[in-house]
Amino acid sequence: MEHTDLLIDWSRAQFALTALYHWLFVPLTLGLTFIIAIMETIYVKTEDIWWKQTTQFWMTILAINFAIGLATGIIMEFEFGTNWSNYSWIVGDIFGAPLAIEGLMAFFMESTFFAMMFFGWEKVSKKMHLLSTWFVAIGSNLSALWILVANGWMQHPIGMTFNPNTARNEMHNFSEVFFNPMAVNKFLHTISSGYVLASVFVIGVSAWYLIKRRDIMFAKRSIIVAASFGLISSFYMLISGDESAFEVAQKQPMKLAAMEGLYKGEERAGIIAIGILNKEKKIGDKNKTFLFSFEIPNALSFLGYHSLNAFVPGIEDLIYGNKEHNLISVSQKMKEGQIAVNALTLYKKFKKEGNVSKAKEALRTFRAHEHYLGYGYLKTPKDAVPNVALTFYSFHTMVGLGTWFLILFILVLYFAMINEIENKRWILYLALWSIPLAYVAQECGWIVAEVGRQPWAIQDLLPVGMAASNIASNSVMVTFWLFTILFTGLLIAEVKIMLTQIKIGPEAH
């Protein structure tokens, strides 16, 4: 069988479907565990039974979300072995340690603290129960840390060496992998966005109770906790987003250019606040990039380089090179990549023949050019450009919605504090309809992160085409549709169980 575009596209589509589905559940768990922990802390401090009831209700919602989301991530591991076997072999040693730690942590946390949190209300002391709730919150977030360390490494591969004898990356510095700036920022931005989603969720569900004029006290208390937590998280999300963009500008400038639809680099570059891309625009032509746009001057230079006057390279600068700003062209990188591929071939040949000195020389050549190894597999320089429209619109949708949630938290908190929230039906409806928007923002974030770094499975080292297994595209297509049916069924089950529980309300506790 041969690699075809069709096979690679189906493999990518299947992985994207699985990852996007898995991510419907994770952020709510990340944030709701902390909101529950805060509510239970208030209960322990005040001994007010209302807070216990409130905590227990949201705990039930967490249990439903956790149960439906459980094991959805494991499908990605199946796909690594089947659809992405080259990739999983090449990265094996890097992924092995973080994922093993994550698996062990999740198992011990879930079997002890999770059980204590759900079963221990009447069995252990209030303080012990509260401690286990906080451990669940911290532990859930730490589980995400290990996955994001692995993902951060794919975006910026450091702390490893490629072994040309085994075709595997071997970790030589764990702390470099763990403290990879891409991983640290990705972790902080991801968890804070999870807190925002959970806050929007709690506010939205509580708003529904207020619209229905039932469980008023419960809803208002939940809103105050969630809006306060969401507001603080939103500010933190802004800071971590800024740091993430700074890292992307340094490590993945093509992604930043695609996020902003920036074809020609410029100094004092602005951010497009709102814009519609011109579909006719192609790399290297003279068409306008936008049919309509509103720009915030200098903001992109500041975001990417923390300087109002900095030069931000565009897609064309990165493709064709820019001598003035020391940017080498993709063609040049492709030449270096091909030298690395050829040197690897020669190294294996001379090693097999027992020609030690020539093998050493070939290895030296490989080491000198291996940082562009992946470019050796590209067919044309334009292959190094991700889908600009998808990256651009996803990024702007994410940022726009993030801004809306900040405004929502301020409005909701203000009206809740002056005890007017139940009379402001317009804000209650806005809060309710913001729940699906929070999920849209989450998925857009991952689309920016993953589509924006295409064509790379590992940045600059391994394009997705080389990462994929040589299997029949039909089998990938069949499992894609199988998953679509399975996931849709599970999602319907979750929404149904959750809605039933919400309709029953907190008084059942």
Added chain:
Amino acid sequence: MYGLKQIYNFYYEGFKRMKIGKKLWLLIIVKVFILFVIIKWIFFPDILKTKFDTDAQRSAFVLEQLMHHKEK
């Protein structure tokens, strides 16, 4: 021994008292069965593990791909 019995009772009582939890556990069991027994077994073999017996063979196969396979 007494401690083990307490732990057992803790979980036993917890599971017994569950209301919505029983429905969720059923859902988890069905899902895990579909994922591991049907999907993993039929559709997702580990290509390198099923094709080759040793790590040396797996390395050689992936290296061959890296050296001679041009991306389409």
